[in-house]
Amino acid sequence: xxxxxxxxxxxxxxxxxxxxxxxxxxxxxxxxxxxxxxxxxxxxxxxxxxxxxxxxxxxxxxxxxxxxxxxxxxxxxxxxxxxxxxxxxxxxxxxxxxxxxxxxxxxxxxxxxxxxxxxxxxxxxx
Numbered sequence: 001x002x003x004x005x006x007x008x009x010x011x012x013x014x015x016x017x018x019x020x021x022x023x024x025x026x027x028x029x030x031x032x033x034x035x036x037x038x039x040x041x042x043x044x045x046x047x048x049x050x051x052x053x054x055x056x057x058x059x060x061x062x063x064x065x066x067x068x069x070x071x072x073x074x075x076x077x078x079x080x081x082x083x084x085x086x087x088x089x090x091x092x093x094x095x096x097x098x099x100x101x102x103x104x105x106x107x108x109x110x111x112x113x114x115x116x117x118x119x120x121x122x123x124x125x126x
Contacts, residue, residue, distance in 0.1 A: 011124075020094055033052055033099050064090075
């Protein structure tokens with residue numbers, strides 16, 4: 001079992017950058033695939049990015065590709081989401097989630113993630 005805590009959210013101007021962190025408890029963090037999702041008011045939860053156990057593979061949604069980068073530091077039990085060139089439409093609550101299975105065809109499916117953090121608000125002002 002793993003517990004996840006997001007941090008790093010806040011208010012930023014359009015065009016700016018922000019880095020989110022997802023800190024995990026437990027000694028087997030490297031056994032988990034970690035994904036980032038976001039949910040804007042009135043919209044469904046949306047996949048953002050995911051990273052494999054060692055970080056050797058990543059998968060990023062087309063809507064953020066080239067602007068967002070996911071990475072992980074297993075020694076620190078932490079996954080990061082570096083967000084650059086932020087837009088107003090990136091405003092949402094961002095969640096990290098974990099699962100034990102990596103699959104490029106299923107990585108974006110939120111229902112397949114077993115563990116979730118509480119979320120962190122990201123607001124981009126235009």
